[in-house]
Amino acid sequence: MFLGLVFVIAAALCVFVAYPLLSTQDDGKAVLPVDMTPAADLKRRRMVVYDNMRDLEFERQAKKIGETDYQALRESYRAEAARLMAASQELERGSAEDRFIENQVAARRARVKAAAPANYACKKCGFNNPVPVKYCGNCGSPLPKA
Amino acid sequence: MNQAGSVGLIAAMAFAIYAVVAGVAGGKLRSVRITRSAGRATLAFFVMVTLAVVSLETLIFSNDFHNAYVATHSNRALPFYYKFAVMWGGQGGSLLFWTWLLSIYAAIAVLLNRRKNRQLMPYAISFMMGVGVFFSVVTFFGANPFKELALAAGGTTTPFTPPDGNGLNPALQYPAMMIHPVMLYLGYVGMAIPFAFGMAALVTKQLGDNWIRVTRRWTMVPWMFLGFGILLGGHWAYDVLGWGGYWMWDPVENASLLPWLAGTAFLHSVMVQERRGMLKVWNVVLVILTFFLAILGDFLTRSGIVQSVHAFAQSGIGDYFIVFLSIVVLFSATLLFLRLDFLKSENRLDSVVSRESGFLFNNWILLALVFAVLWGTVFPIISKAVEHKTITVGPPFFNKVAVPMGLMLLFLTGAGPLLAWRKTSFDSLKRNFTVPLVIGGLVGGVLFLAGVRNLYSWMSLFLGSFVAACVLGEFYKGARTRQRGSGENFLQAIYNLTARNTRRYGGYIVHIGIVLIFVGFAGLPFKTHAKGLMQEGDVLRSGPYLLRCDWLTSGDTPDYTYREATLSVLKDGKAFTTLTPQRRFYKASQQPISHVAIHQSLAEDLYVVLAGRDQGTGKDVIEVFVNPLVDWVWIGGAIMVLGTLLALIPSRAEREMAQIRQVQWEMLEEKNAL
Amino acid sequence: MLSSRNVRRAVQSASRKRSGWALLAAFTGGLLIATACARAAAQPKVTLEQVSSKVYCLCGCATTVDRCSDLHCKAKAEIEGIITQDIAKGMDEPAILRDLVNRFGVRILAAPPAKGFDLLAWVLPGVALALGLTLVVVVVRRWRRKVSSAAESDRTPPVDDKILAAVEDEMKKMDSLTR
The missing domain is CATH 2.40.128 (Lipocalin)
Structure with missing residues (x-):
């Protein structure tokens, strides 16, 4: 009896395990998101520095640490945070430039695409060439210049 | 019922193998659906192992002595509550129980990380379930608890059911034995989870701060169980073995101490990485080492390769362990070597006298202790192989070698937290050390005059009072500082201080526990x-x-x-x-x-x-x-557990940060979905 | 005015430093004396318990003789008998242990003698400790050396005020979030 139950449960679990593979919910193309982008990593490193600074402040108030140590460490933490902040801004600027270039490329492509059907269709065989060409990709007859 | 158990185990094995493959595939293809399927296979593994466990328990409780395991480890007159303990009273049951605990850990890890650490998870699943495959294979092929008794006569075998079983080992019929093995196993097995995450981080090259944060918690939990288990074991030995002590440096005891020490080293050095982005390679090594030692401990005790009072049956499962341990070492070492470039330090050290180097010294002694205990434990085997003579390495050796190191550690327990990160000038040193040293010195002087002349006892008490002064001073100074800013009363200030940074102050409470345990040790010579x-x-x-x-x-x-x-x-x-x-x-x-x-x-x-x-x-x-002073060992142990629990509670700041991270992840996910 | 205060502070800190060293020296000295006294006070009298905790019982119980819990253990009775006799003869601990080794072989000792191959058992933990320390020192020194070269690069880019302001801003935001 129990043996039968074990078999039934095992079969049910097979379905349970296989189900995500068969589901058509997301075309099966959904990609695992990254856990940490470079920007996020820089940010969390800054957070750590801030944490360190907060602790340093607390240690000074608790008189655990001497004034000279405090000043020196605080300065170097600040410098570290500033360096990380500069890197972040650099990255952002970089990605802004990337975005600009991407937009430009996309716009150009769209323009080309919009123009394509009229200019690259072969008059002889009727084949619609996807890119600007001198000769038809299907029958080889010369095409008029765009 | 025997067949049901076997079928459950085989199905579990199949799901585990599938999860390993699907995990790798999901990670490689970065596919959400395959990863989800791998996660579900992990849950299926848990369900099937649970069915096997239920089968064995049913056999035990129904006094089915046709089953060989039940016949050798249980009997009719055994009180029902001790029948649970039959599960870990023998080899096969113990291994099945291990597998089950692993499946629980793995299932929890999968459920908690459905929306977190999405890139780490597929590989983490693979590694967890790789360990799962190993344990289900050893259980099924090495020491199957579902074997049936049969009599062989004249070329035919007939099923055989004895009227009663041989009974549970009397030493196990004791209340602490109901939880001691469970705690110990939870400690051993749980080390597989940080190992899996560490390896997944190596594979995915996601070696930033993420895996370390996940791993720290996943290490703290089994570390706490392991420590608690060791302590309960000591308590059991004290109550049952009748020689008036609780620790005899038996190989089985040593085997449980090793991963605990390595885990302790990891829990400390992990802070250096979190705070300063240093010691990255070292932390990976420690995670691997801790897992390795946990499995090695199981191997040493279960294979009967070393002589021990725990007298586990000699058996053929040793070969499985040797193969598995070799795979673990080769694979992780190779992977680590390939990823060395990704583990560069983010920061430098400002001064030799700093918290960072304090942690380094802590790691140094802990690891030397690991080596000394491991070396002493396996030396009889080595000596036998090289010199062909039987020798024993027992308490006198370990006392001589380990006690001084333990005392050095005790000193660092108090001194370490007083050092500032990056740089501690002499001025700061003096500020923090004067009072504890004076208090320690006073206590030491009084004890000496009172006639405490045993060196180790005196050192334990002297250093113990120094450490206690250090730690309590931290609480006191922290609370006073808060009071000045907020106008809270002292108790409120202590409470808020602790709640704001549960990790640090929980850790300090663990240190107090250590001090009390050493106070207990100090009574030994008397x-x-x-x-x-x-x-x-x-x-x-x-x-x-x-x-x-x-x-x-x-x-x-x-x-x-x-x-x-x-x-x-x-x-x-x-x-x-x-x-x-x-x-x-x-x-x-x-x-x-x-x-x-x-x-x-x-x-x-x-x-x-x-x-x-x-x-x-x-x-x-x-x-x-x-x-x-014996009771102080138990009190200290209980305080250690409480401190660890406190440290596990996320502080307010941590909860906020976790929320911020969660939002970030969800945004990334949406971006990916578009 | 300022400079004189600095001087006074320097003098104060120097004297504080000196008193700190004195404290440390007194502490270490006290520790050494206490250790020596403790050593001297340790009594040299041999007892059965003391010796029986250093030899293994040969009945298969895998513990030292004093911890063997089998009341009718013949091995335990025999070994304890020999030790008692030897003590009565006025032998000291090493001599008794030698006697036991002569009768039962090295395996009776709960810790191997520090000679021959077995010396390795004793030496290697010490070697590991020393190697570890060397490693720690090397690592710390390397970290230190890097900082001296990194320190310059730390200071070369003058920290932009705008960036510093952004840092302060972010820090305040985090503070308000986590308070």
Whole structure:
């Protein structure tokens, strides 16, 4: 009896395990998101520095640490945070430039695409060439210049 | 039922193998659906192993002695609560139980990380389930608890069911044994999870701060269980073995100590990475080492390769472990080597005197201790292989080698937290060390004048008071600082201080626990022992105690027969207490065992054993131990557990950060979905 | 005015430093004396317990003789008998242990003698400790050396005020979030 139950449960679990593979919910193309982008990593490193600074402040108030140590460490933490902040801004600027270039490329492509059907269709065989060409990709007859 | 258990195990194995493959595929293709399927296979693994466990428990509880495991480890008269313990009373059951605990850990890890660490998870699943494959294979092929008894006669075998079983080992029929093995196994097995995440981080090159944060928690939990398990084991030995002590450097004890020490090293050095982005390679090494030692410990104790009081059955499962351990070492070392470039330090050290180097020294001693204990434990094997002679490495060796290192660690327990990160000038040092050193010195001086002349005891108490002063000083200074800013009263300030940084102050409480445990150790050299043959009316003296034997009785229960002595105790001539030690003889296993009577107090335990009957005179043998300060070991252990629990509670800041991270992840996910 | 205060502070800190060293020296000295006294006070009398905790019982119980819990253990009785006799003869601990080894072989010792191959058992933990320390020192020194070269690069880019302001801003935001 129990043996039968074990078999039934095992079969049910097979379905349970296989189900995500068969589901058509997301075309099966959904990609695992990254856990940490470079920007996020820089940010969390800054957070750590801030944490360190907060602790340093607390240690000074608790008189655990001497004034000279405090000043020196605080300065170097600040410098570290500033360096990380500069890197972040650099990255952002970089990605802004990337975005600009991407937009430009996309716009150009769209323009080309919009123009394509009229200019690259072969008059002889009727084949619609996807890119600007001198000769038809299907029958080889010369095409008029765009 | 036997078949059901076997089928459950095989199905579990199949799901585990599938999860390994699907995990790798999901990670490689970065596919959400395959990863989800791998996660579900992990849950399926858990369900199937659970069914196998249910099968075995059913067999045990229904007294089905047709099953070989039940016949050798249980009997009809065994009280029902001890029938749970049959599960870990023998090889096959223990391994099945291990597998089950692993499946629980893995299932929890999968459920908690459905929306987190999405890139780490597929590989983490693979590694967890790789360990799962190993354990289900060893259980099924190496020591299957679902084998049936059969008699071979004249070329045919006929099923055989004995009328009763051989019974559970009497040493296990003790309340602490209901939880000690569970805790210990939870500790051992749980180390597989940080290992899996560490390896996943290496594979995915996601070696930033993420895996370290996940791993730290996943290490703290099994670390706490392991420590608690070790302590319960000591308590059990103290109550049951009847020699008046709790630790004898037995290989099995050592094996449990090793991963605990390595885990301790990791929990400390992880802070250096979190705070300063240093020691990245080292942390990966420690995670691997901790897992390795946990498996090695299992191997040493379960394969019967070393001689031990725990006397586990010799068996052929050793080969499985050797293969698995080799795979673990080769694979992780290769992977680590390939990823060395990704593990560069983010920061530098400003000064030799700093918290960072404090942690380095802590790691240094912990690891040296790991080496010394491991070396002493395996040396008899090496000596036998090289010199072909049998030697023993026992308590005198470990006491000589490990105790000084333990004392150095104790010192660092207090000194480390007083060092500032990056740089500590002499001025700051003096600020923090003067008061604790003066307090320690005062206590040490008083103790010396009071006649504490044993070096190790004196050192333990002296350093213990130094550390206590350091740690309590941290609380005091912190609370005063808060008070100045907020106008809270002292208790409020202590509470808020702790709640704001549970990790740090939980850790300090663990350190206090360590101090108390060392206070307990300090009593060891002052233990006294007396032994006497007694009849009714006889007296026995031990120190200030006078024991008079009032009655000697015998009795019978379904499970065992017993003899009991009733002793009234006088201390300094005044009535003190009555103790009733027992000597039991278990019928099914035909084994005797003493049930010790203990009068506990914070100053000392009066520990009385009825050791048996003297053959010559027919009188009963009573042994009396006076154990000073023993109870502090248990108190310290309990405080350690509480401190760890406190450190596991996320502080307010951590919760906020976790929310921010969660939002970030979800945004990324949406971006990916578009 | 300022400079004189600095001087006074320097003098104060120097004297504080000196008193700190004195404290440390007194502490270490006290520790050494206490250790020596403790050593001297340790009594040299041999007891059965003391010796029996250093030899293994040969009944298969895998513990030292004093911890063997089997009351009728013949091995335990025999070994304890020999030790008691030897003590009565006035032998000291090493001599008794030698006697036991002569009778039962090296395996009776709970810790191997520090000679021959077995010396390795004793030496290697010490070697590991020393190697570890060397490693720690090397690592710390390397970290230190890097900082001296990194320190310059730390200071070369003058920290932009705008960036510093952004840092302060972010820090305040985090503070308000986690308070």
